[in-house]
Amino acid sequence: MNRLREALGELAADAPAVDLADWAVEGSHRRRRARLAAGSAGAMALVVLVGVLLYVPGLPQDAKPIVAVQAAAVPDLPGRGVGPLSHALRTFCHVGGPIPPDCRDGEWRVVTRSGETYHVPQAMTSGHTFSPLAISRDGRVIAYYSRQAATFKVRDLAGGAERTAPVTIPVTKLGRNPRLQLSDDGRYLAYTDYWSGKDGLVIDMRMGTTLPLPAGWDPRSVSGTAVTLARSGLFGQRPGIWVMPLTGGGSPVTLGKAYKRFSALAPDGATVAALGQASAPMFVYDGTITLLDTRTGRAKETATIRGLPEGTRPLDLGSWLNAAEVTLSALPSTSWKETRHITYAVNVRTGQARQLAIYHPQSVMHDVIPGAGTPAW
Amino acid sequence: MDRHEGFREFVLARQQALTRSAYLLTGDAHLAEDLLQSVLLNVADHWPRLVRRGIPEAYTRKAMINQYISWRRRKHMESPSADLPEHGHAHDDAAVDRIVLRQALAKLTPRQRAVIVLRFYEDLSERESAEILGCSVGTVKSQTHHALGRLRILAPELSKLFADAEEVSR
Numbered sequence: 001m002n003r004l005r006e007a008l009g010e011l012a013a014d015a016p017a018v019d020l021a022d023w024a025v026e027g028s029h030r031r032r033r034a035r036l037a038a039g040s041a042g043a044m045a046l047v048v049l050v051g052v053l054l055y056v057p058g059l060p061q062d063a064k065p066i067v068a069v070q071a072a073a074v075p076d077l078p079g080r081g082v083g084p085l086s087h088a089l090r091t092f093c094h095v096g097g098p099i100p101p102d103c104r105d106g107e108w109r110v111v112t113r114s115g116e117t118y119h120v121p122q123a124m125t126s127g128h129t130f131s132p133l134a135i136s137r138d139g140r141v142i143a144y145y146s147r148q149a150a151t152f153k154v155r156d157l158a159g160g161a162e163r164t165a166p167v168t169i170p171v172t173k174l175g176r177n178p179r180l181q182l183s184d185d186g187r188y189l190a191y192t193d194y195w196s197g198k199d200g201l202v203i204d205m206r207m208g209t210t211l212p213l214p215a216g217w218d219p220r221s222v223s224g225t226a227v228t229l230a231r232s233g234l235f236g237q238r239p240g241i242w243v244m245p246l247t248g249g250g251s252p253v254t255l256g257k258a259y260k261r262f263s264a265l266a267p268d269g270a271t272v273a274a275l276g277q278a279s280a281p282m283f284v285y286d287g288t289i290t291l292l293d294t295r296t297g298r299a300k301e302t303a304t305i306r307g308l309p310e311g312t313r314p315l316d317l318g319s320w321l322n323a324a325e326v327t328l329s330a331l332p333s334t335s336w337k338e339t340r341h342i343t344y345a346v347n348v349r350t351g352q353a354r355q356l357a358i359y360h361p362q363s364v365m366h367d368v369i370p371g372a373g374t375p376a377w
Numbered sequence: 378m379d380r381h382e383g384f385r386e387f388v389l390a391r392q393q394a395l396t397r398s399a400y401l402l403t404g405d406a407h408l409a410e411d412l413l414q415s416v417l418l419n420v421a422d423h424w425p426r427l428v429r430r431g432i433p434e435a436y437t438r439k440a441m442i443n444q445y446i447s448w449r450r451r452k453h454m455e456s457p458s459a460d461l462p463e464h465g466h467a468h469d470d471a472a473v474d475r476i477v478l479r480q481a482l483a484k485l486t487p488r489q490r491a492v493i494v495l496r497f498y499e500d501l502s503e504r505e506s507a508e509i510l511g512c513s514v515g516t517v518k519s520q521t522h523h524a525l526g527r528l529r530i531l532a533p534e535l536s537k538l539f540a541d542a543e544e545v546s547r
Contacts, residue, residue, distance in 0.1 A: 004538045004542040007475065007535070007538050008498040009498065012400055012401050013397070015396045015409055016409065017396075018393075018410055018413065020414055020417050021384065021392070021417075024388065024418050025381050032422070092386050092389075093383060094384075095387060105382075105386045335500065363391075
């Protein structure tokens with residue numbers, strides 16, 4: 001059964017990425033207005049119809065309501081004194097499977113390395129498809145979008161200092177899937193909406209200055225000197241890397257082929273790693289990791305990744321652990337029930353992978369680990 | 378109170394998994410999106426009641442299967458390409474297996490295809506599959522047996538995939 005399941009999982013991975021929540025809500029509102037306008041006689045008929053539609057023969061009529069497991073309440077993030085984070089995850093209260101204690105629908109919660117968990121009610125939750133949140137590489141600073149402030153905020157978890165971006169960014173300008181990157185020191189924040197192609201910004205949260213980022217580029221890392229942007233080459237784009245100085249300018253380099261995902265800028269300041277992508281069928285990871293020269297775009301070295309358990313599906317590359325090893329995020333299987341998110345250190349020269357940590361988000365892709373940007377579908 | 382409170386979060390958490398199931402059912406990216414759109418519109422309409430009863434996910438999954446079977450009865454949904462790519466070019470073995478499997482699935486009856494997706498992709502038990510399909514456990518068993526047998530005939534080169542699945546279905 002496992003082999004058939006794996007084959008079906010591989011096939012299902014070709015499914016398109018969709019975003020239907022707002023569409024369905026708007027459609028439902030339209031239908032509701034139309035029903036109300038149809039007059040009382042029509043409305044009566046529709047009430048009967050809805051009753052019929054809701055009764056689906058064979059539906060588990062006696063299904064138990066989904067109820068959160070009763071446990072100690074999760075406190076809100078205190079103003080100060082919070083230790084370094086292990087990860088952040090979103091909770092969902094109306095889906096199947098175990099519902100986390102003290103569930104708040106769509107809300108972010110953070111988990112410290114010592115296991116304390118806190119709600120982050122100040123981070124935007126519903127009303128927008130993806131609510132971005134990022135954690136600095138050392139786990140000590142978070143960045144999030146505040147609906148109240150209509151912009152990003154950065155908070156030092158131990159000291160409690162919080163800075164607000166100097167420009168307001170309406171939710172509508174965020175795009176559907178904003179990606180957020182935080183510098184190691186928490187001073188610089190880069191965001192773009194890679195998929196919907198809206199312009200982004202690099203924000204110096206201390207000096208209150210901004211640098212516009214071009215649409216269609218994915219920020220992979222940001223530091224006090226440069227923001228590293230990448231473009232995978234899907235959907236007819238020209239694949240490229242652009243190490244853009246924070247003073248502006250610089251120019252992108254074009255890559256010889258499309259890649260699936262890119263890492264942060266390496267410690268040498270001149271390379272990034274990229275996950276290889278088969279030329280056909282599209283989007284399929286080819287099992288390799290390549291070191292790319294950010295000045296010429298040329299591939300310096302390519303290795304086949306070794307040491308990943310069978311069935312592992314690599315998701316993304318992130319920050320560097322040292323001069324040779326970069327972090328790889330992966331799912332251990334293609335099962336739709338999968339809730340494990342595993343990180344590995346991959347040696348870019350030998351391809352050897354070693355496991356770093358296993359996370360258990362309620363829903364994969366709705367969690368964030370330190371040093372990695374908000375996950376993109 | 379917003380009558381759709383929690384709906385966006387539900388869709389956000391589950392739409393990717395649902396799209397994948399819809400894609401396995403329909404075999405076509407556009408039809409998969411159409412199918413899911415149609416189902417989510419109904420789910421949005423009935424959201425408050427579904428939440429009160431604690432069954433949004435069960436309802437959505439069942440509605441998607443029923444909608445798919447209903448569509449298949451009314452129209453031809455898929456035109457698998459006639460020829461397979463030759464081995465040894467751009468496609469690796471796994472890619473060829475996917476293409477063969479996709480074409481074989483397209484030739485199953487709607488219920489056979491649904492039972493394969495429910496049992497072997499979504500990993501549901503026979504009882505859970507029977508509840509969603511609105512039939513008996515015995516019917517699920519026989520549909521599974523027939524579906525696997527047909528896949529074996531349609532795609533003999535994939536017999537390795539079906540061997541352990543048939544063990545489970547016995």
